Amino acid sequence: MFKFETLFRSDRSRARLGRVHTAHGVIETPAFIFCGTKANVKGITVDQLEAAxxxxxxxxxxxxxxxxxxxxxxxxxxxxxxxxxxxxxxxxxxxxxxxxxxxxxxxxxxxxxxxxxxxxxxxxxxxxxxxxxxxxxxxxxxxxxxxxxxxxxxxxxxxxxxxxxxxxxxxxxxxxxxxxxxxxxxxxxxxxxxxxxxxxxxxxxxxxxxxxxxxxxxxxxxxxxxxxxxxxxxxxxxxxxxxxxxxxxxxxxxxxDRSRYVHLLGIGGIEDIFHGVQCGIDTFDCVAPTRMARHGAAIVKRKELRGDNGRINLNNTAFRGDMDPVSSDCDCYTCKNFTRAYIHHLLKAKEILAGTLLSIHNIRTMNQLMEDIRNSLAADNIAAAIAEWCGE
Ligand SMILES: [Zn+2]
The missing domain is CATH 3.20.20.105 (Queuine tRNA-ribosyltransferase-like)
Known part of the structure; x- marks a missing residue:
C-alpha cells in the first residue's frame, strides 16, 4: 500500500516534488512531520492539527x-x-x-x-x-x-x-x-x-x-x-x-537511491529545511515548532522578524499593547481571531491557552512554509521562497 512517486525534479539542485501514498492517505512532499511524542501533539486536538x-x-x-x-x-x-x-x-x-x-x-x-x-x-x-x-x-x-x-x-x-x-x-x-x-x-x-x-x-x-x-x-x-x-x-x-x-x-x-523516499531525522529550522530540500530530502521532523510555542515563541516570515533567529518572543513587553495578529500573513485560527497583546497577556498570566494558540500558529506556519516550498519547486524557483522566508 506504500508507494513513493516523484512528480518533478529540479534542474538546479536535487530538490523534488513527491507524493507518498500510505494506507491512511497521501503526503505531498516536501513535508513537515509534527511531533506527537506521547500519542498527542501537546495541547492540540486532531481537529486543530487538521485545520492547520x-x-x-x-x-x-x-x-x-x-x-x-x-x-x-x-x-x-x-x-x-x-x-x-x-x-x-x-x-x-x-x-x-x-x-x-x-x-x-x-x-x-x-x-x-x-x-x-x-x-x-x-x-x-x-x-x-x-x-x-x-x-x-x-x-x-x-x-x-x-x-x-x-x-x-x-x-x-x-x-x-x-x-x-x-x-x-x-x-x-x-x-x-x-x-x-x-x-x-x-x-x-x-x-x-x-x-x-x-x-x-x-x-x-x-x-x-x-x-x-x-x-x-x-x-x-x-x-x-x-x-x-x-x-x-x-x-x-x-x-x-x-x-x-x-x-x-x-x-x-x-x-x-533516488527512487526512494528520504527523511531527515530531528531537523526543522527554516534554513535547514531549505538546504535539506535542495539535497533531495522529502520529509523533516522536529519538536521545535510546538516546543517553542509553549514557551511563547512564534515562527514568522523574514519581514516580521525583530532579530534574525526566525521567531518572535511574545513574552516580550513590546507586545503588551500590540493589537496586530501574531503574523499579518497567516490564515491560522490564532491569527484570524487574536492579537499579540492577548497572547502576551495569556503568557504573563501563565494560561495554558497561550501554548495552544501559539502551537496552532507555528504548526500552520510550518505547513505554510512547506506549501510555499512545494509551489516554488513546481515553478523550479525555490529562490523565491527562500527570499520570502529567509531573505537570502
Ligand atoms: Zn497564525
Missing part, C-alpha cells in the same frame, strides 16, 4: 512502549484509532531515545551540543540490543530489533523506522564504525520481521549512520541502498555546527 493543514504526525515508540504500553494501543485498534488521527502517521524505532537518554544527555547530545548531566538510564548495549531502565516505573527493559518492530507493528503507524544505535557526537571513529555495522545487522533483522509478520501496509525506513565521517556515511548509504527498505532516514550525529550538518546531509543524501 497538517499531513502527518510522529509518535515515539520509546515513550509509548513504557506508557501506556503497545499492547494497550494495539487493543484500542492501533495508534490511529487510539488518538483519533486518521491521516498518515510515523513512528521512530525507539533507538534515539534509548541511547540519547541513556548516554546521560538529551537529544542535543546526539546532535553534538554536549552533556546535560541527566541520570543515565541505559545499562548495557549488546550485539542484540539495549537494556535500559524505564523512567516510568524503574523496570528493566530490553529493546532489540525484534522488540522494536513488534511494538511498531502494534502501534500501526504507516511509516516506521529500523532499530538503531544512535551514537553521540563525541564517540570516536572506531566506535561509530562498529555501531554502524551493528545497525546494518539490526536493519536486516527488522526487514525480516516485517516481511514475516507485517500486514503489508507499513513502510520501513533504514537509518543512515556514520556520524561525521565521510567514508562511514558512504558505506552506510551504500549498504542501505542494497536492502529492501521503502526509504531512508538520515540519522546519527550530524556534527556540531550548522555548516557541518549541512555538509553531512548533502553528501549522505547524494549517495542514496
Amino acid at each position: 493543514g497538517t499531513q502527518i504526525i510522529l509518535s515515539n515508540t520509546y515513550h509509548l512502549m513504557l506508557q501506556p504500553g503497545s499492547e494497550t494501543i494495539k487493543s484500542a485498534g492501533g495508534l490511529h484509532k487510539f488518538t483519533g488521527w486518521n491521516k498518515p502517521m510515523f513512528t521512530d524505532s525507539g533507538g534515539f531515545q534509548v541511547f540519547s537518554l541513556g548516554y546521560g544527555g538529551v537529544a542535543s547530545e546526539i546532535k553534538g551540543s554536549g552533556q546535560r548531566g541527566k541520570k543515565r538510564t541505559l545499562l548495557k548495549i549488546t550485539d542484540d540490543g539495549a537494556i535500559f531502565r524505564s523512567y516510568v516505573d524503574g523496570q528493566l527493559i530490553t529493546l532489540t530489533p525484534e522488540r522494536s518492530m513488534q511494538v511498531q507493528m502494534d502501534l500501526g503507524a504507516d511509516i516506521i523506522v529500523a532499530f538503531d544505535e544512535c551514537t553521540p557526537y563525541h564517540t570516536n571513529k572506531f566506535y561509530t564504525a562498529t555501531a554502524m555495522e551493528k545497525n546494518q545487522c539490526w536493519g536486516k533483522r527488522c526487514l525480516n520481521i516485517l516481511k514475516e509478520y507485517g500486514n503489508g501496509s507499513q513502510a520501513l525506513l533504514g537509518v543512515i549512520h556514520g556520524g561525521v565521517y565521510e567514508d562511514l556515511r558512504y558505506e552506510s548509504a551504500m549498504a542501505a541502498n542494497n536492502e529492501a527498505y521503502d526509504g531512508f532516514a538520515i540519522g546519527g550525529s550530524l556534527g556540531k555546527t550548522r555548516r557541518e550538518m549541512w555538509e553531512i546531509v548533502n553528501m549522505t543524501s547524494s549517495w542514496l
Whole structure:
C-alpha cells in the first residue's frame, strides 16, 4: 500500500516534488512531520492539527512502549484509532531515545551540543540490543530489533523506522564504525520481521549512520541502498555546527537511491529545511515548532522578524499593547481571531491557552512554509521562497 512517486525534479539542485501514498492517505512532499511524542501533539486536538493543514504526525515508540504500553494501543485498534488521527502517521524505532537518554544527555547530545548531566538510564548495549531502565516505573527493559518492530507493528503507524544505535557526537571513529555495522545487522533483522509478520501496509525506513565521517556515511548509504527498505532516514550525529550538518546531509543524501523516499531525522529550522530540500530530502521532523510555542515563541516570515533567529518572543513587553495578529500573513485560527497583546497577556498570566494558540500558529506556519516550498519547486524557483522566508 506504500508507494513513493516523484512528480518533478529540479534542474538546479536535487530538490523534488513527491507524493507518498500510505494506507491512511497521501503526503505531498516536501513535508513537515509534527511531533506527537506521547500519542498527542501537546495541547492540540486532531481537529486543530487538521485545520492547520497538517499531513502527518510522529509518535515515539520509546515513550509509548513504557506508557501506556503497545499492547494497550494495539487493543484500542492501533495508534490511529487510539488518538483519533486518521491521516498518515510515523513512528521512530525507539533507538534515539534509548541511547540519547541513556548516554546521560538529551537529544542535543546526539546532535553534538554536549552533556546535560541527566541520570543515565541505559545499562548495557549488546550485539542484540539495549537494556535500559524505564523512567516510568524503574523496570528493566530490553529493546532489540525484534522488540522494536513488534511494538511498531502494534502501534500501526504507516511509516516506521529500523532499530538503531544512535551514537553521540563525541564517540570516536572506531566506535561509530562498529555501531554502524551493528545497525546494518539490526536493519536486516527488522526487514525480516516485517516481511514475516507485517500486514503489508507499513513502510520501513533504514537509518543512515556514520556520524561525521565521510567514508562511514558512504558505506552506510551504500549498504542501505542494497536492502529492501521503502526509504531512508538520515540519522546519527550530524556534527556540531550548522555548516557541518549541512555538509553531512548533502553528501549522505547524494549517495542514496533516488527512487526512494528520504527523511531527515530531528531537523526543522527554516534554513535547514531549505538546504535539506535542495539535497533531495522529502520529509523533516522536529519538536521545535510546538516546543517553542509553549514557551511563547512564534515562527514568522523574514519581514516580521525583530532579530534574525526566525521567531518572535511574545513574552516580550513590546507586545503588551500590540493589537496586530501574531503574523499579518497567516490564515491560522490564532491569527484570524487574536492579537499579540492577548497572547502576551495569556503568557504573563501563565494560561495554558497561550501554548495552544501559539502551537496552532507555528504548526500552520510550518505547513505554510512547506506549501510555499512545494509551489516554488513546481515553478523550479525555490529562490523565491527562500527570499520570502529567509531573505537570502
Ligand atoms: Zn497564525
